[in-house]
Amino acid sequence: MKKLSAFAVLLSVTPLIGQAPPAPPTAAERAAQAQAAIEAAKAPPAEDFKPSTLNQKGKEFPAVNSERRIRARVLAPGAQSVALDIGAVKYPLTKGEDGAWVGASIPQDEGFHYYQIVVDGAQVPDPNSLYFYGASRWGSGVEVPAHDQDFYAVKNVPHGQLRETLYYSARSQAVLRCFVYTPPDYEKNLAKRYPVLYLQHGGGEDETGWGSQGKTGAIMDNLIAAGKSKPFLIVMASSYVPGAQMGPPPAPAPGASGRPAMPRFNFSAFERVLIDELVPFIDANFRTQADRSHRAMAGLSMGGMQTKQITLANLDKFSHIGIFSGGSIAPADVTDMDAFKEHVKVVFVSYGSRERGATGKANVEALKQAGVNSVYYESAETAHEWLSWRRSLLQFAPLLFKD
Numbered sequence: 112m113k114k115l116s117a118f119a120v121l122l123s124v125t126p127l128i129g130q131a132p133p134a135p136p137t138a139a140e141r142a143a144q145a146q147a148a149i150e151a152a153k154a155p156p157a158e159d160f161k162p163s164t165l166n167q168k169g170k171e172f173p174a175v176n177s178e179r180r181i182r183a184r185v186l187a188p189g190a191q192s193v194a195l196d197i198g199a200v201k202y203p204l205t206k207g208e209d210g211a212w213v214g215a216s217i218p219q220d221e222g223f224h225y226y227q228i229v230v231d232g233a234q235v236p237d238p239n240s241l242y243f244y245g246a247s248r249w250g251s252g253v254e255v256p257a258h259d260q261d262f263y264a265v266k267n268v269p270h271g272q273l274r275e276t277l278y279y280s281a282r283s284q285a286v287l288r289c290f291v292y293t294p295p296d297y298e299k300n301l302a303k304r305y306p307v308l309y310l311q312h313g314g315g316e317d318e319t320g321w322g323s324q325g326k327t328g329a330i331m332d333n334l335i336a337a338g339k340s341k342p343f344l345i346v347m348a349s350s351y352v353p354g355a356q357m358g359p360p361p362a363p364a365p366g367a368s369g370r371p372a373m374p375r376f377n378f379s380a381f382e383r384v385l386i387d388e389l390v391p392f393i394d395a396n397f398r399t400q401a402d403r404s405h406r407a408m409a410g411l412s413m414g415g416m417q418t419k420q421i422t423l424a425n426l427d428k429f430s431h432i433g434i435f436s437g438g439s440i441a442p443a444d445v446t447d448m449d450a451f452k453e454h455v456k457v458v459f460v461s462y463g464s465r466e467r468g469a470t471g472k473a474n475v476e477a478l479k480q481a482g483v484n485s486v487y488y489e490s491a492e493t494a495h496e497w498l499s500w501r502r503s504l505l506q507f508a509p510l511l512f513k514d
Contacts, residue, residue, distance in 0.1 A: 141199070148200045151217045156180045163240070163253045165223075170239040173226075173253045179218040181253055183228065183237065186211045190230050197226035197253070221257035222498030223324050225250055243324055247315040252324065257498060262505050263326035268336035269295035273322045278392045280384050283353040289389065290322050291397065294335055294342030304398045306343040306405035306512040308431075309385065310504075311350055311414030318349040324497045330504055340508040343405075346393055350417060354380040382421045386428060403454065407511050409433025411500045419444070426454045431511050433459040435503040436495055439471035442481050451483065457510050458485045461503040463493035486510065 136144065160174035160182050172184040183195040188210025194201040197216055204214035225245045227234045236242055240251040271294045280287050294305065310327070312320040321327045327345060334340035355377050394401040408429045410418040415437015422429045423444060432440070432455060439460045445451045460475050462468025468489060478485040488506045490499040 145200045148198075148217050149202055152180075152202050152215055156182070156215050165241050165243075165252050165254045166239055167241060172239050173237065173251075175253065175255055176215075179221065179255050180215045181219055181224075181226070181255070182213065182215040183226075184211050184213045184239075185228050185230075185237065187230055192229075192231055194229040195226065196229050196234065197224055201229055219255050220493065220496065220498070221255050221260075222493065222496055222501075224253050224255065224496075226253055227251060244317050244319050245315060245324070259502075262333060263329045263501055264333075265329050266333060266336075268332050270332050271295050271297065271328060271335075271342075273328050276396075278389065280352065280388050282380075282384055282388060285353060287349065287352065287384070287389075289318055289346055289348035291393070292322070292328055292331060292345040292347075293397070294344070295332065296342060297344075297398075301398075304400045306341070306407070307393060307397075307399050308343055308345045308407040308409060308508075308511065309390075310345050310347050311408070311410030311417055312347070313410070313412030313414055313437075317351065318347050321345075321347045325504065326501055327504065330501060331508065334505070334508055341512050343512055344393070344397060344399060346389070348385070348389055350378075350381045350414065352381050352384045378417050378420050381417060382424070385421065386425055390428065403428055403430050404456075404514065405430075405512060407431030407433065409435065409459070409504075409507060410437060411435040411503070412437045412495065422455075426450065430454060430456045431459075432457070433461075433503070433507045434471075435461045435500050435507075436463065436466055436468075439474040440478065441474040442477050448481055448483075452481070456484060456513075458483055459488070459503075459507045459510060460486070461488040461490065461499070461506065463490045463495060463499035465492070465494035466499075 157176050157178050160176045162171050163173050163175055166173065172182060174182045181195065181197060183204065185193055185204065187193055190212065193204045193212035195204060195214055195216060198219060202214050202216050204212035206212050225243065226237070227250050228237045236249065237251040240253065242249045243252040271292055274291045274293060276289050276291050277286050278289065310321050312318065331340065331345065335342050393399060406429050408418045408422050409432070415434035418432060418434055419438055419440055422432045440458055442448065458478055460471045462471055472487045475485040475487040488503060490502045493499040
């Protein structure tokens with residue numbers, strides 16, 4: 112019998128595409144898996160590391176090798192312990208004579224990863240990387256090259272603009288920020304008006320997520336250049352408007368496993384800002400096609416849940432719906448199926464193959480049976496992560512505004 116490597120044993124728990132994922136591990140199981148990863152990371156890595164594309168200018172680390180292992184190097188001569196915290200595992204780093212701490216992880220999945228450095232028990236961003244907002248804080252990010260990364264690569268094609276835009280919200284009594292992607296020809300044909308996609312981030316992230324971690328600009332530039340998508344505006348706003356967060360998360364049940372619960376969230380607060388203020392602001396300040404047929408909404412995770420709630424309650428405003436790793440729409444969710452079929456041109460639902468997407472897929476099939484144009488997409492060998500959502504946007508965008 113062939114002996115499996117430590118890496119293979121760790122990775123063998125990953126379900127095959129199309130299979131249901133296993134039940135979430137208990138706290139004890141997570142601890143055992145983390146310790147197994149730490150032991151496996153002691154194996155010598157292939158010495159073909161290259162700097163991550165998300166490093167600060169001129170920084171050699173973090174670096175990624177052909178095995179998809181991440182190597183970190185942090186100068187902290189006065190520290191007693193330093194670790195690389197990535198993928199829910201804290202890999203101890205080894206101190207050298209120069210005061211720099213160095214070490215590597217086991218192989219990571221393709222795509223974007225948040226990570227932190229732990230110095231004497233304190234979690235801090237790596238001073239070598241660019242910073243990204245996720246898990247409700249600014250932290251470090253590293254990119255593991257994906258086999259299909261060409262679709263979000265920056266190429267020699269016409270480029271759109273990602274515009275930081277401020278708008279006043281009377282409901283919030285505050286100036287709020289959103290980002291607006293305008294396609295490459297927006298400034299060239301001043302008589303042309305464009306459809307709009309409102310694209311929402313997930314829990315613990317903000318309006319910067321889709322433009323930064325999500326590579327939205329590059330994905331759309333490449334699709335438009337290839338003639339695979341119509342040009343349209345994309346508005347990326349923060350869901351965390353005043354009044355949205357209602358309090359701390361509920362206490363976990365004894366022995367509960369999985370991620371900590373998110374703070375309780377009031378989706379209606381953002382719904383009112385979006386419908387009553389942001390949509391009118393965008394229509395007044397950008398050259399939009401300001402009607403339901405030319406307006407879409409989509410989101411990832413929490414943003415997908417918001418998309419479901421907001422679009423179902425505002426079918427006079429949106430005609431295209433995208434839910435990425437954030438639930439789905441069942442026929443039972445629709446109060447008037449005839450009106451829904453008349454108003455909604457497409458319902459798109461996606462999950463990573465390592466997520467629990469079976470219910471979403473079944474609901475898409477049920478909508479199809481009811482006569483709704485519905486599409487289910489599964490991102491191969493990904494979980495609840497940015498590569499799933501980049502691929503989802505790649506599949507969703509060509510379905511929009513095809514009239």
